[in-house]
Amino acid sequence: MTDQEAEELFSQIARILRENELDWLATEIAAEAAEGRSAPKMLSVVERDMPLLDGRMQGSRRRVEFTHVIPLTSKEHVGVSIKALRSIVVSSAVVLDELTKTLANGVPYTVSFVSEADQPSVTISSEDARRLSTAGRHLEAHLNSIEAESAH
16 A cells, blocks of 8 residues: 555545544544654753863763654554544444343344433444444454555
């Protein structure tokens, strides 16, 4: 996958999330990608601490480690997206699938998810849960193929 293809894929993922009313996830992914990654950097620092007889200052050198931010590559942006999609969308589908198997036994049900941030609760029917579980499995397979392609 070229850098341009990775940039297009990253944009496409964000667009699909927004089209499916997952703006918050698209925003979180964009923010994480923009943060870059931290990396240590060693710098040589001279401390002028002792005057010499001729008036010059004698310095001592020491190495100091700093942390700096390295911008993510286009392919790393895609990796951030894949990780987030697995963490949020795919894992939610797996949880719903397990709820269906454990609680339902073929009986229709609804599940309500309540936000800690005073957001309206979300209610999902057993039919919606089944569709989301199926979509989660398809998404996982698609993410695996994207990862395999981006490795080349």
